[in-house]
Amino acid sequence: MTRTTDGAKEGRREIKRRQTRERIEEAAMSLFLERGFDATTIEEIAERAEVSKRSFFDYFPSKEEVVFAWQDGFADHLMAAIASRPADDPAVKAVQHGLVSAIVSAADERAMALGELIRRTPALKARDQLKYAKLELKLTEALKARSRSDEERLRVRLLAAVVIGALRAAGELWSEQPPGTSLETFAHQFFGDFWKTLADFGNEGQGR
Amino acid sequence: MTRTTDGAKEGRREIKRRQTRERIEEAAMSLFLERGFDATTIEEIAERAEVSKRSFFDYFPSKEEVVFAWQDGFADHLMAAIASRPADDPAVKAVQHGLVSAIVSAADERAMALGELIRRTPALKARDQLKYAKLELKLTEALKARSRSDEERLRVRLLAAVVIGALRAAGELWSEQPPGTSLETFAHQFFGDFWKTLADFGNEGQGR
DNA sequence: TGAAATCTTGCACTCGGTGCAAATATCTCT
């Protein structure tokens, strides 16, 4: 077993495989952004990435998955950030912290362009919503791991649902924001309003 | 222009068209439930509905749309129910009323089977999530129409997001419920818990 | 080096979906 300088056991095979995957991703993304998702065929992607059409499917199960593959990182980051909070921190705060952290670290040039692409491609919109559902599921898991009492299950489930709902709304709001706004400022301000509004809803919904 | 007894101007054309549409829907649903969504081809649907494959696409833009077509009714019902509430009713209460009303009227045998089908068909899950997004959009509209002040926009947007989040969570909860439970009871109880929990979240998120 | 494991490719095929033009049914008007 050959070893690379940094000690990782990465043979020629996994190197080439990783590079090929990156080439495909790069090719696909640039084509999608150039001429749109629907107007790009897999054969064009394969050609630009210098692989066969058949090999494309060795790396990605579908055209859509290329767009969403990178987003696994967001969920992982979120989970880690939540897990890193002290156990006696209220769940609500832990979620807020985790989300802001994950959002800030994920929001770059490419992500914005991606968002635009998704927003204007119906086929991707559906898949995008599924992403939120998966995120909600993972968030629920992460929160369950923190909660001591077992009866908190429902609360935790609801917190995840509500917060992911807020995330979607925030995403829309953000995309309507004048450019130049600081994402971090926006996020903090949003959460400030959010909890306040939530308390109002809760009170109105109960007795009044 | 021929007129039918009830005065509606429905000629042979629209009658046949409506019947054909129903036949296709019926054929598709029964096949989906029999052998699953993926294992059913459009040609099989067309055959059972006694139309050509090409005609199928004259009635539905895609295989998936057959499954989700009927659900437009839910959104319409919800909108109507909300609009029918007195204008000085708090938005929160109007939404609760509208949702319970729409849910109760939509939940029948067929809807349950549909839910099951969607739950076990990945391709449909994504599309299902999109349905919630659309619902959220419509709900936002309906609420905007009620709100006087213009600054309530954000609140309204958030209420829609949060409530639809809750709806998804409630749906999951309901499908885990022991059979025989009354849907109406469940819904009311759920909302009771929900507003209370929301208030807690709001308070925890703010001060502390 | 040579055999085993893995990766890539081409090929043939299925299915969802669209465009088009010919055939068929319905409507309207006299």
Next chain:
DNA sequence: AGAGATATTTGCACCGAGTGCAAGATTTCA
């Protein structure tokens, strides 16, 4: 009723996504 306009249905040829398979190329490791 019947001619002609209008709408519907169908067949056909076609495209692109995605899969299974088997042959060929590459890498690994003994």
